[in-house]
Amino acid sequence: MEVNHDLYTAAEIAEAEEAGKPIPKEKQTSTMYEIYFAREKGKGAYCIFLNKEYFTLESVEVLAESVEFTEKAFQ
Numbered sequence: 001m002e003v004n005h006d007l008y009t010a011a012e013i014a015e016a017e018e019a020g021k022p023i024p025k026e027k028q029t030s031t032m033y034e035i036y037f038a039r040e041k042g043k044g045a046y047c048i049f050l051n052k053e054y055f056t057l058e059s060v061e062v063l064a065e066s067v068e069f070t071e072k073a074f075q
Contacts, residue, residue, distance in 0.1 A: 001034045002052065033060045037067060039074050046073070 007030055008016075008023060016023045031052040038045035046069075050060055 001036070002031060003034055004029050004031050033057070035060065035064045037069065042074050044074065 006028065008028055013023055013028060033050045033052060033055060035048045035050070036045055037047070048063075048067075050063075055063075
């Protein structure tokens with residue numbers, strides 16, 4: 001899943017502007033790949049977040065397909 005996350009709070013953005021160091025709009029958020037691992041009817045799940053700036057979708061898919069959990073991971 002591809003999602004966008006805020007990197008700063010509204011207060012931090014306002015403070016930077018007041019200090020004369022505004023944060024460019026394109027630097028205020030980050031697009032991330034979120035990969036979830038769960039078992040059907042399981043109690044929990046794991047999630048990995050990877051920054052799209054540093055990872056391609058292909059590399060994320062390879063990583064996701066290579067992850068292996070032990071039985072203990074979902075107990």
